[in-house]
Ligand SMILES: Nc1ncnc2c1ncn2[C@@H]1O[C@H](COP(=O)(O)OP(=O)(O)OP(=O)(O)O)[C@@H](O)[C@H]1O
């Protein structure tokens with residue numbers, strides 16, 4: 001497995017509101033995520049975990065700082081390009097399942113493909129494949145609402161992987177499940193990580209889940225707090241970029257460096 | 262995303278809350294129904310009036326009498342129902358009957374700019390004692406006149422138009438004569454009937470055997486009048502006037518003419534005629550009042566239709582705003598998964614368009630069904646339109662239907678832009694945090 005940096009941030013800040021209600025949710029985050037690794041984002045409630053994940057997933061724009069995807073600065077990208085990136089490269093799993101409850105399981109899984117503009121046959125084929133991976137192909141015709149919580153979350157995972165993403169973002173994927181069911185979901189996610197090399201970015205309160213990840217990123221009051229890790233350090237000196245620029249997208253990295261200067 | 266998928270989703274979303282969708286469509290339906298129905302009635306009335314205009318000689322037709330005759334008529338009748346005082350006696354004028362049009366006036370009429378000189382003809386009144394046929398002993402009174410020149414199409418129920426230059430005697434009859442003379446509307450065509458003139462002095466009868474070429478549809482303008490071709494008219498007139506001195510024979514009381522209504526206004530023509538002591542009525546003068554009456558009523562109905570449509574548009578806005586609110590999470594998910602704002606906008610706009618489309622389609626279908634039922638009921642024996650078989654109360658034309666649909670769809674789309682914009686501007690994050 002290569003050690004390409006797939007996502008990196010420089011001086012990421014996010015401020016909500018104005019005046020008296022102004023609140024700094026993120027106060028300068030520098031981190032990078034290596035292709036194929038699994039990262040847990042942990043921290044107290046309200047510390048800014050979800051905010052960080054939304055920024056990394058390009059769902060929201062930072063107030064300051066920037067995010068590079070595959071070495072390319074994303075702040076200059078047009079909205080249509082961002083939509084495409086999210087559709088093709090990212091998969092999402094949320095705590096509260098987030099699906100169209102009255103629609104069939106199959107339709108829910110096919111949604112990203114429909115948005116991508118795929119034909120009906122290809123959609124069905126890929127969605128059935130994704131459902132087979134999570135072991136729910138026999139429930140394809142069921143109404144999404146009729147499934148159990150664990151099954152719903154598996155449908156969401158199927159939807160997340162249906163477009164063969166590079167990164168899966170999961171915001172407390174086991175938060176609404178009992179520990180046994182949660183375990184199942186976690187196993188599926190890690191199997192995808194191992195077998196398909198999909199990068200996992202998981203926001204979680206669950207220490208057990210966090211421990212299973214290659215690395216933990218702890219957020220505290222919008223700052224990054226270092227955490228012992230098995231893989232390379234998260235807080236890197238700026239020179240790290242120069243060393244590594246050779247084996248990533250050099251141009252993209254240089255762009256980021258220039259903007260930092 | 263494929264446009265087909267967006268359209269499909271829009272229709273499916275409408276089916277999610279069936280009652281709400283139904284009520285919104287019902288509101289549009291009411292507007293659509295009123296507008297298409299009034300259009301159809303207007304078209305029906307106009308078709309009928311046009312056929313009447315044609316049977317009178319078309320838009321350029323002028324009926325000309327001397328000013329004195331006209332004044333006499335008005336003096337006796339009162340000016341079209343206006344409540345002015347009775348006309349005073351004037352020994353200088355003929356005030357009680359028709360005064361003739363002089364040869365000099367006739368020549369001047371032909372020279373007026375805008376009047377087609379060849380079209381100016383004398384309207385001879387024919388006196389026929391009775392009509393009979395081989396099928397019955399009964400004899401009936403009948404009033405007939407020569408068809409004025411020009412490309413006149415009499416509104417017919419059966420048969421064909423007169424051949425004005427034919428050498429044989431031809432006549433167009435109303436269907437009541439067909440029945441009375443022992444025939445039906447259809448089988449009287451090409452049969453001979455006998456127009457008899459009784460000599461006032463000798464009591465000898467002279468019969469003109471005329472071929473019935475067509476049956477006239479009853480109308481508001483030509484009611485009671487039968488038409489004959491020139492040959493028959495000339496011969497009957499000759500018989501009627503055979504004892505008259507030459508001076509009287511050549512007297513003319515009424516003229517028919519055509520004017521170029523595309524280049525000249527009726528008022529200009531009338532003014533020119535007034536200058537030479539003549540008075541004219543156009544086809545609009547004759548049937549204009551009927552038309553105005555219908556137009557006023559129908560405009561009022563149409564206005565109600567538009568008001569209903571306006572209310573329906575507000576219904577669309579309301580329905581879609583509710584559905585945007587309900588689907589906040591769904592829209593957020595769509596956008597998180599890469600759907601563009603443009604597609605979200607399109608999807609809601611298409612819902613509005615679908616509401617407009619179905620509302621207008623149902624309105625039109627129901628209007629066509631009810632219109633035809635009412636039309637049939639009004640034409641049943643004894644109903645008030647039974648006497649006018651060619652008068653269709655409603656007339657639906659493809660351009661009318663399409664333009665009403667287009668109008669409603671455009672209104673629905675415009676109404677839908679407000680909620681669609683709101684949906685398109687939704688932020689995926691807010692939607693994700695929305696409970
Ligand atoms: N739209 C917003 N407007 C104002 N403040 C916000 C908004 N979104 C988040 N915040 C604030 O930012 C802070 C971080 O929120 P965030 O959701 O990232 O926390 P979190 O770490 O995910 O917490 P939790 O573990 O409870 O999910 C919180 O204090 C929250 O109130």
Ligand SMILES: [Mg+2]
Pocket residue numbers: 049050051171
């Ligand atoms: Mg959170």
